[in-house]
Amino acid sequence: MPTYRFPRDFLWGAATAAHQVEGGNRLNDWWPFEQSGRLPYRSGEACRHWELFEQDFDLARDLGHNAHRLSLEWSRIEPEPGRFDETARAHYDAVIDALLARGLEPVVTLHHFTNPQWLAEAGGWLNARAVERFARYVGHAARRYGDRVRWWLTVNEPTVVAKHAYVVGDWPPGEKGAWGKALRMIAATCREHRRAYRVIHAIRPDAMVSFAHSCPWVVPCDPNRPQDRLVARARDFFLNDLCFHLVSERGRPLLDFVALNYYTRTIVRWKPEGKALRFGADCLEDHHGEPRRYNDMGAEICPDGLLAVLRDHTRFGLPLMITENGVATTDAALRTDYLRGHLAALGRAVAEGLDVRGYLHWTLMDNFEWALGTTARFGLAHTDFTTQKRTPRPAAELFRRVCLTNELVVPEVGQAPVPEIAEPATAAEKVC
Ligand code: FCB
Numbered sequence: 001m002p003t004y005r006f007p008r009d010f011l012w013g014a015a016t017a018a019h020q021v022e023g024g025n026r027l028n029d030w031w032p033f034e035q036s037g038r039l040p041y042r043s044g045e046a047c048r049h050w051e052l053f054e055q056d057f058d059l060a061r062d063l064g065h066n067a068h069r070l071s072l073e074w075s076r077i078e079p080e081p082g083r084f085d086e087t088a089r090a091h092y093d094a095v096i097d098a099l100l101a102r103g104l105e106p107v108v109t110l111h112h113f114t115n116p117q118w119l120a121e122a123g124g125w126l127n128a129r130a131v132e133r134f135a136r137y138v139g140h141a142a143r144r145y146g147d148r149v150r151w152w153l154t155v156n157e158p159t160v161v162a163k164h165a166y167v168v169g170d171w172p173p174g175e176k177g178a179w180g181k182a183l184r185m186i187a188a189t190c191r192e193h194r195r196a197y198r199v200i201h202a203i204r205p206d207a208m209v210s211f212a213h214s215c216p217w218v219v220p221c222d223p224n225r226p227q228d229r230l231v232a233r234a235r236d237f238f239l240n241d242l243c244f245h246l247v248s249e250r251g252r253p254l255l256d257f258v259a260l261n262y263y264t265r266t267i268v269r270w271k272p273e274g275k276a277l278r279f280g281a282d283c284l285e286d287h288h289g290e291p292r293r294y295n296d297m298g299a300e301i302c303p304d305g306l307l308a309v310l311r312d313h314t315r316f317g318l319p320l321m322i323t324e325n326g327v328a329t330t331d332a333a334l335r336t337d338y339l340r341g342h343l344a345a346l347g348r349a350v351a352e353g354l355d356v357r358g359y360l361h362w363t364l365m366d367n368f369e370w371a372l373g374t375t376a377r378f379g380l381a382h383t384d385f386t387t388q389k390r391t392p393r394p395a396a397e398l399f400r401r402v403c404l405t406n407e408l409v410v411p412e413v414g415q416a417p418v419p420e421i422a423e424p425a426t427a428a429e430k431v432c
Pocket of ligand 1: 017020156157160214261324362369370378
């Protein structure tokens with residue numbers, strides 16, 4: 001049976017984001033957007049992680065993790081411009097201390113999709129002073145927590161948030177088809193990253209700083225067809241390369257490591273009409289004679305892509321980390337299989353000598369999945385949103401063994417063990 005080995009100090013854990021788990025985040029731009037009825041879901045109490053964080057970190061520790069990615073909620077820390085709230089700052093002290101006490105290395109995201117309402121009302125990232133404002137908040141956070149936090153992610157997925165906020169319109173501020181604003185937002189977010197990078201390093205010179213990049217594996221439908229190659233390249237440039245150019249100075253990205261959120265492959269084919277003209281159309285056909293598999297959100301499941309994107313990003317000569325990877329499903333066998341397949345791809349990357357430092361699974365427990373509410377279930381643990389009970393799923397046990405042994409043994413085809421614990425039933429619960 002193939003066995004993959006990982007370095008002794010490899011970081012293993014799960015990733016979360018404040019608005020998705022904490023509950024009661026009334027001061028950011030998502031809250032009024034949810035209340036306005038533009039979405040069928042509200043974050044409400046979410047996972048009540050604001051109160052239950054110690055119990056959740058016990059769970060992470062019991063599941064074998066030695067790292068944890070979380071985000072600070074800017075709107076709690078700075079509820080009004082220039083006013084920094086001591087209760088919120090002390091809360092995150094307690095959160096970070098609770099992680100360290102359990103042997104969990106904190107990986108801290110400074111901005112995970114939500115803006116304080118005061119910034120959103122002034123135009124959000126498109127406000128000319130947003131960079132200054134963000135840098136000031138980052139300085140506060142780095143001074144306060146920098147003694148205990150070495151791994152920092154400045155912003156999460158600039159291309160994804162720009163797309164949803166200004167093109168699809170299902171995230172605040174909810175504008176549709178505003179491509180110009182989306183591009184300006186990506187540029188602004190990358191500028192924020194560059195400023196934040198410097199601010200953090202001035203406070204903690206040995207910090208490891210990156211932004212979290214959403215990184216689909218983009219491939220042409222027919223690699224022998226120049227038109228398919230052209231549109232796939234255009235799409236790949238826009239989705240994957242652009243941000244790295246924008247965070248660069250004198251040809252080098254201002255990063256200490258490359259943080260990749262990998263979920264899916266996108267197969268692109270030439271379609272010379274309408275919107276597809278520049279970036280092609282998604283090909284949904286089966287390829288290479290194998291049926292393609294999808295998660296509950298319609299994203300293709302493709303473990304090979306994880307290896308491909310890791311290889312691709314070695315071009316910067318920096319350490320790599322998977323800062324998100326996971327699957328929305330209610331099928332226990334699929335979740336376990338997804339995890340095993342992606343960890344095997346990670347193992348192949350390590351065996352090839354790639355400098356991968358960690359893997360953070362999305363996510364610890366089912367949470368508020370933005371515009372999809374609680375319908376998309378990514379958790380290693382199931383969350384019952386009525387009782388707030390967390391129940392680890394079979395995949396959590398597979399992951400636990402890997403975290404504790406730094407080894408993944410992949411059964412031969414047909415020999416995969418049947419999950420030992422049944423997937424908890426997912427009722428049609430809503431957070432509200
Ligand atoms: C990523 C986001 C994260 C979560 C997962 C499923 O794009 O960073 O918050 O929504 O997708």
